[in-house]
Amino acid sequence: MQWRDARLWWPRRRHQQQPPQPALGPRASAMVPPSGGVPPGLGGRPAGALLLLCYLHFVPSLGRQTSLTTSVLPSAEQGATYADFIYFTAFEGSVRNVSEVSVEYLCSRPCVVNLEAVVSSEFRSSIPVYKKRWRNEKHLHTSRTQIVHVKFPSIMVYRDDYFIRHPISVSTVILRAWITHRHSGGGLNVRGEENLLHAVAKNYTLLQTVPPFERPFKDHQVCLEWNVDYIWSLWANRIPQCPLESGRLCSTGRPPLVPFRALTLLLGIKPPCCVAFAGLISWHAFVQPHAVALLSFPYASSGENTGIVKKLLRFQNRELEATRSQRVDYPTVTVSLWLYLLHYCEASLCGILYFVDSNEMYGTPSVFLTEEGALHIQMHLVKGEDLAVKTKFTLPLKEWLRLDISFNGGQIVVTASLGWDLKSYHNQTMSFHEDFYYNDTAGYFIIGGSRYVAGIEGFFGPVKYYRLRSLHPAQILNPFVEKELGEQIKLYYERCAEVQEIIAGYAATVQVGRERRDTCDVYNSYLDLRRRYGRPEVCGALPWEKELRDRHPSLFQTLLQMDLLTVPWNQNDSVLEIGGRIFEKAVKRLSGVDGLHQISSVIPFLMDSSCCGYHKASYYLTVFYETGLNGPRDQLQGMLYSLVGGQGSERLSSLNLGYKHYQGVDSYPLDWELSYAYYSNIATKTPLDQHTLQGDQAYVETIRLKDDEILKVQTKEDGDVFMWLKHEATRGNAAAQQRLAQMLFWGQQGVAKNPEAAIEWYAKGALETEDPALIYDYAIVLFKGQGVKKNRRLALELMKKAASKVRQELRNKNSVCMQGLHQAVNGLGWYYHKFRKNYAKAAKYWLKAEEMGNPDASYNLGVLYLDGIFPGVSGRNLTLAGEYFHKAAQGGHIEGTLWCSLYYITGNLETFPRDPEKAVVWAKHVAEKNGYLGHVIRRGLNAYLEGLWHEALLYYVLAAETGIEVSQTNLAHICEERPDLAGKFLGINCVWRYYNFSVFQIDAPSFAYLKMGDLYYYGHQNQSQDLELSVQMYAQAALDGDSQGFFNLALLIEEGAVIPHHILEFLEIDPSLHPSNSSILRELYERCWSLSNEESLSPCSLAWLYLHLRLLWGTILHSALVSILPEPCPSTALPQSSYVCSERLQIYFLGTFLLSVGIAWMVLHFQCVSANGSSPAPAWVVADPTSSTPSPAVPPAADASDHDPPTMANNPEPCG
Structure with a gap:
């Protein structure tokens, strides 16, 4: 329940805790470096610039491949000329263990000749791996030649083996040489880089590199033990593939369409702890392990405060992680994303892609859209401030465009390209003096909206993020895979x-x-x-x-x-x-x-x-x-x-998208973060929708079409149940008044939603019967002003009266029962918090209500800790707030559940480790309580009860495609009941599809597992038989406590099927203690009997009895046969002995027949006794009006609170 003003479910952060409002564009003009300043891209690093300028004469681009030698004769002193030169030739032309190099040189003065090999990899450059120097003091003005054997490290030359565990892959190998004069600062004691500055002649060449898996193995001249040699030979020729490191998410992966609960254990498979993004690793990902596909399928952004949350982990590779850590103050990253904008931002800024750090502040990079259509790019600086710039161009509307933004130190390049052929639209380069702070693992990325900013109105296409490279648009590989969908x-x-x-x-x-x-x-x-x-x-x-x-x-x-x-x-x-x-x-x-x-x-x-x-x-x-x-x-x-x-922002469409991405069905990719974006959008609207009096809404009830007893109590305003409740309520029955009011307020049990009529019954009951629950409920209505004018004074008076009346009743009963009291205590705390601002008194009431088990109070205490206003506690305590929210969520509180789902998707709280799947499950639970979905379900149910098959099928299909389990099983039931209707109008295998969907739900009913087990056992239409999957489904039903599951498993064993050991262990049946089929059958039938609901004989008990009689009869017959036929009849015997053998066999079979008849008679007798002893079921059942029911402040199933007032009380139950 929201105890604060609008948007309670998002935290009210203090000013210094909120991500700063992005700075506006005018600051950009002051950031342009003046003429004569640091060159663009050097990021204000003079030492690095000096080193780079020293290398410009001989370090080629990494992409250049040449074997030519070039003489470069710069002047060591201004205006001086020398006759010195140096040339060299590498005979092999490629990197070998020992490469022979011929160096030809001439010195005009006493000199030092320097030869050096420098290598570069993708993330490190200018690493010296070989150095050699020699003097030349005597042979001046004479050309000399010297052969040098350059020895490279083994990790550059050979493949990995038992001794070389980590060979390196180099992109460039530069062999360079230069001459310095000894008396001009170029002696042997001078460091290499400083010595290079005094060179009078220098030259370089490139050596061809060899990929790691094309290199030879090194002969180590070592004899391995036979077992080590054999093990290594198994791995010698395998080429491992790099995992998509940047895509690792701390979430348990599972393939789509595998039953969620326990079936991974059932199959004996342990899921990995961390998995890469769905799909195979492409070659592009292999050669660029720092590339992250943040989004691969189009995302529909509604322009609201929900979006996709992605979190990156550190690299497993030590070199990649070291490179990332070193660049926290010099980012070299690239963002490439596809956009289709419908409108510009209605607010000042709308979110496109931005980073939120662990302190809930905007980080680097953060990209927004302005109300004029320009891009607002914001960076966090090393010194703790924030910097932003606005582009000079605006983005086009209703055109697919690819936006490429690259960061290279203090330089930002923005490129916009239109259409699938990437027609150039605009390009802008911006340079800054400041150092940007960049750490993409200390927080999370958001695509679209969040609780801080609304998202854009339009569609996102593929989004790719390069963590360690600043790329030109031509180097970016980010195609629009779903091009046909984008065109549509x-x-x-x-x-x-x-x-x-x-x-x-x-x-x-x-x-x-x-x-x-x-x-x-x-x-x-x-x-x-x-x-x-x-x-x-x-x-x-x-x-x-x-x-x-x-x-x-x-x-x-x-x-x-x-x-x-x-x-x-x-x-x-x-x-x-x-x-x-x-x-x-x-x-x-x-x-x-x-x-x-x-x-x-x-x-x-x-x-x-x-x-x-x-x-x-x-x-x-x-x-x-x-x-x-x-x-x-x-x-x-x-x-x-x-x-x-x-x-x-259509509710059912968003539920459909969330469900399809959650399960990865119907050609939608499995993406839990994308699923969460859709589910959270509807989940945040659900509590608001529930308290909106207008609209086609109804309460979402779990009513199964296979349950005749529940169907009998469904009613309408002219139905028997409703008329009977109305009659009792008119007579002054407080329980009937409360039940009638709640049916009208929420639209339950087939009654149309009518808040005005409900409030009349609340008022009547509160003022006439003085029932404490009705008094409390009416106080809530007066506080909220729903359908009646607000009256705070009367509401407070009623609230206190309800609380004191309950206390008086409990005192008279001399009991410690607290039923019904906690709602009033919680309501008083809410009053002192909202209207009196007396947080100490509010906390006192809430702590007392929380001890009594009130989930609203738990949530309200969490809000106090979140806002930092808990009495006696200085500052905010997010950990305690999260614990209270979790406790409230476990009690069914909607806003508490939303907070928990948010914590699980971001992973920014230590007590809530990141778990995208759990975040989806919690958000889905709330979203499926939406009243608009309930209205569709209710229309389908009413049509079914009235025999309108076309309308029932239509509305149950509409509801089932949103992913709600009860509608999926009900639709499958209709298709079973009317196969002609389903076959004629549906282009899918209805029974198979929706029972199959239902078993992937978190709380799938056991009968759905039984149905799927039957479908796998018999086969269904185009689906072939699969006995193994049938066994798994029956085992899951048995694990859920369904006796039919154990019975079906036993029948499979009777038919000769073999139950795998891991399934028996899953059912806690030790195969070592039950080595034979008869022993397993006895255990299965006993469990089936213990779970059976029948008071007398049941199929399980009869099967158990029949099994024991068979075992007993088999033992008796075996003993009798041994006594009658102590030895087998000979195949060739006298006529008289043959007659004796025949007579014995006739006696044996006659006894078997008579005993079987006796067993059959006993079974029939027990069945008759069971049938006569059981009482017939009633023709129809009326809902008990005194049963515990929810209040108008909260959905009935959850009994959670609204955003403003406290919830109403359930009817107090007798204490005993």
């Missing part, structure tokens, strides 16, 4: 622009007509009556061309039939209003008796409605295309409309 997005908005233009013109025409009529018409009573009660005024004709009308026939048909008086005046409102009317018209046709036959005819109307921004239509189109509902399946169009709906 562009075509969609082009078509929609035309539709919106038509509607805008229509609205303008209507407005002109209204103005003329209002100006010219005089008052006439007849005309007034005609306007009120006559036919709606419509347009007789529309002024658009025939070609345009042919492209949008459904739109023009709707416009011709529309009542002109109801068209809004505002253009944006008129577009959305007309889109809603088109949608309602289409839904009305789909809700008919034969509604599914109308799908093909309503699709054009839904397309026009989607173009008007009414994205409920977008979700309908998504489901139609992805499931093939009365039409061909089109996965591309399904993805298009799902993304369009998600961008429009």
Whole structure:
């Protein structure tokens, strides 16, 4: 429950704790280095610049490959000339263990000849690996030649083996030589770099490098032991591949479509601790291990405060990690991302890609979009300040563009390219004197929005991040893989622009007509009556061309039939209003008796409605295309409309996208961070939606179509259950009044949501019966002012009365039971916190309520620690706040759950290690309580109860595709019940698809595992039999405590199947203690019997009895046969002995038959006794009005609090 003002679920941070508002562009003009300053790219490092200038004459670019030698004769002294020269030739031309080099030189004075080999790798340069010097004092003015044997380190020349464990890969090997005069500062005692400054002649050449796996093995002249030699030979010719280091995430990986709970253990597989991003490692990733694919699939950004969170870990490779650590004050990184912008930022800034450090401050790099359409790039400086610059160009709207931003020390290069062919759009270079601080592991990246800033309105394409390289756009490999989908997005908005233009013109025409009529018409009573009660005024004709009308026939048909008086005046409102009317018209046709036959005819109307921004239509189109509902399946169009709906913040579309990325199904990649972005968007809206009186919402109830008892208590305003509750409530039954009020307030049990009527019952019960729970509930309503005028004084009085009344009752009962008291105590604490600002008194009440188990109080205490206002505690304590939020979440508190999911996705709290999958699970749990989803589920349930099969199938498909388990199993049940309907209208294997989806849910029901086990056992349509998977499914059901799972496993053993040992161990059956099938069967039947719900005999007990009788009978018959036939009958015997053997066998089989008849009679007798002894089930059951039910302040299942007032009490239960 939110105890603070708007947006409680995000922390209110103090000024110094918030990421600073990005600085604005004017500072950039002061950052441009003046003429004569440090050259761009050197980052204000004079020593590094001097060293680089010294190397300019002989160090080529790393990409250059040449074997030519070039004479370079710079002057050691200004204006001096020398006859000295030096040439050399490398005979091999490539790096060898010992390379022979011929050096020819001439000295005009006593000199020192220097020869040096310098190598460079991808992340380190100018590393000397060989040095040699010699003097020449006698042979002056004479050309001399000397042969030098250059010896390179073994790790550069040979392959890895048992002794050379870490060979290095070098990109460039430079052999350089120079001459210095001894009396000009070039003696032997002078250091190499300083000696080089006094060179009178110098030269260089490049040696060809050999890749590590093309090198020979070194003969170490060592004899290995045979076992060591054999083990090494197994690995000698293997070429290992570098992992995608930068993509490692601390989350447990699992392949898509593997049952979540325990099946990895069931299969005997241990998942890795840290895994790379999904997919195989490409060659590009192999040669560039620092490249990170932050996003590979389009992301629909709705312009709200949710986005994708990515966290990078340190490199495992020591060289890469050392390079990264050394560059914290000199970043060399590149960001490449695809964008499709629909609008510029409505606020001052919108998030594109930015880094948030461990102190929740913006870091380097941070890229935002301004309200003018320019880029705002912000950096954090080494000295602790922040620096920002704004680009001179603006980004185009409704065009796919690739944005490449490279950082090279103090230089930033921004390049924007348009379209798939990357047509150049704009390029800008900016240089700075300051040192940027860059540490990409001390925090997390965010793509889009967050609790600090809203995201852009549009779509993100692939996002690639190069951690250690500043690249030119031509060097960046970031293709748009889903190019066809991106093209469809562009075509969609082009078509929609035309539709919106038509509607805008229509609205303008209507407005002109209204103005003329209002100006010219005089008052006439007849005309007034005609306007009120006559036919709606419509347009007789529309002024658009025939070609345009042919492209949008459904739109023009709707416009011709529309009542002109109801068209809004505002253009944006008129577009959305007309889109809603088109949608309602289409839904009305789909809700008919034969509604599914109308799908093909309503699709054009839904397309026009989607173009008007009414994205409920977008979700309908998504489901139609992805499931093939009365039409061909089109996965591309399904993805298009799902993304369009998600961008429009449509609840069901976002749930659909979150679910598909969570499971990695229907061609959507498995991406938990992307799934979290969609789920968290709806999860944050769910508590707000629940307390909104308007809208098509209903409470999300877990009602299974296979449960007849629950179906019998579903009712409506004219149903028996509702009328009976109303009758009891009118008579003054407090429990019936509370239950009736809650059904009306939340829209439960089939009753339409009616908050006004609910409040009347709350008031009646509180003022007449003085029931403490009703008094408390009515106090909440008065505090919130929902459907009634706020009355804080009366609300406080009622709150105190409820608390004191409960205390009085408990005192009279002389009991220590606290049922019902904690809500009132929590409510009093909320009052002192919100209105009196008395935090000490509020904390006192909340601590007391928290001890009683109130989750709202736990959350409120967490808020006090988060804001740093807990009495007696100085400053904020995020650790304690997180612990209280976690405790509240475990009690079902919605905002506490949201906080926990946020902590798990960011990993910025030590007590909440980063776990993206757990973050998705918690956000999904809250998002699936959304009232708009509940409305769709309720419509499907009502249609099913009324026998409207077309409508029931439609709405359950719509709900099931959002990923909610109860709708998936219910839809599979409908498809089982009406296979003709499913086969005719669905282009998917309905039963298989949705039972299969359901077993991947966190809390999958055991009957779903049994269903999938049966489908694997028998095979289903195009699915082949798989006995192994069938055993796994039955075992999972058994693990969940379902007796049928144990029974089915036993039947499989009876049929000759073998249960693997790891599954038996999974079920805690020790194979060593149960070596035979009969022993395993006895254990399975005993567990089945112990879990059976029947009071008398059950199939499990009968099977157990039959097994023991068979074992007993087998033992008896074996003993009898041994006594009757002490020795086998001979194959060749006398006639008399053959007669004796035949007679004995007849006696044996006759005894077997009689005993079998006796066993069968006993089983039938027990069955009859069981049937006669069991009482028949009632025909219908009415919900107990005294059962514990939730309050109007919180969803019933969670019993969590609202953002403003405390929650209502459940009915107090008897203490005992």
